[in-house]
Amino acid sequence: MASENKIRVAMLSFAHVHARGYARQAQQNPRVELVAVWDEPEYGGKQAAEELGLEFYSDLDALLSREDVDGVIVNAPTSMHAEVMIPAARAGKHIFTEKALAVTLADCDRIIAAVQEAGVQFMISLPQRCNPNVLFAKKAIEDGLLGELTFGRARGGPFRRPGPLVWGA
Numbered sequence: 001m002a003s004e005n006k007i008r009v010a011m012l013s014f015a016h017v018h019a020r021g022y023a024r025q026a027q028q029n030p031r032v033e034l035v036a037v038w039d040e041p042e043y044g045g046k047q048a049a050e051e052l053g054l055e056f057y058s059d060l061d062a063l064l065s066r067e068d069v070d071g072v073i074v075n076a077p078t079s080m081h082a083e084v085m086i087p088a089a090r091a092g093k094h095i096f097t098e099k100a101l102a103v104t105l106a107d108c109d110r111i112i113a114a115v116q117e118a119g120v121q122f123m124i125s126l127p128q129r130c131n132p133n134v135l136f137a138k139k140a141i142e143d144g145l146l147g148e149l150t151f152g153r154a155r156g157g158p159f160r161r162p163g164p165l166v167w168g169a
Contacts, residue, residue: 007094010036010063011054012074012084015043016098018125019075023052026073038063038084040076060084064091071095071121082107089114094121 009032011023026034038057039045049056057063064072064087071094076084081102088095095115101124102108115122128134140146 006031006033007070008033008035008068009071009073010034010038010066010069010093011045011048012060012063012072012088013039013043013076013080014045014048015040015077015080016075018098019073020048022073022075022096022098022125023048027052035069036063036066040080043076060087064088064093069093074098079103082110085111086114089118089120089122092118092120096123096125099124099126 009026011019011026011034013019014023014037023034026032034052034054036055036057037045037049037052038060039048041058046056046058048054063069072084072088074081074084074088074095074097078100081097085095085097089111102111141149141152
């Protein structure tokens with residue numbers, strides 16, 4: 001781990017809409033130091049690196065070879081998750097990523113195997129699990145307020161609405 005007991009982290013792509021938020025949260029965390037960005041040309045990582053005052057890499061292996069990078073925040077397109085996460089794990093970098101893990105089960109299995117073999121920490125973000133509206137629905141179901149459910153369907157998009165949540169509105 002880097003000096004001052006900070007975890008030094010690199011951003012792997014700005015393709016996902018959440019990337020800027022994750023970068024901002026990392027920079028605001030006193031235990032984290034954001035140090036570099038890697039990205040494909042079309043996803044805006046170079047511009048983001050300039051805006052954030054970070055070193056930019058177009059070569060993933062070069063970034064992952066940095067000994068002062070402890071972990072990565074992956075915001076690459078989901079179809080690229082295996083091709084960035086497997087090398088990151090093999091380079092000994094801890095991984096934080098956005099859901100979904102990968103597009104295919106085979107890629108999921110390859111990522112999991114690489115993480116386990118490397119012994120790195122791994123986390124998938126699913127912020128909706130902490131959304132007050134989702135927690136309310138979960139409690140309503142657990143408390144039996146909706147009766148015995150035999151089928152359910154939910155939308156994973158934003159649940160924002162003005163004012164307090166009114167169930168059934």
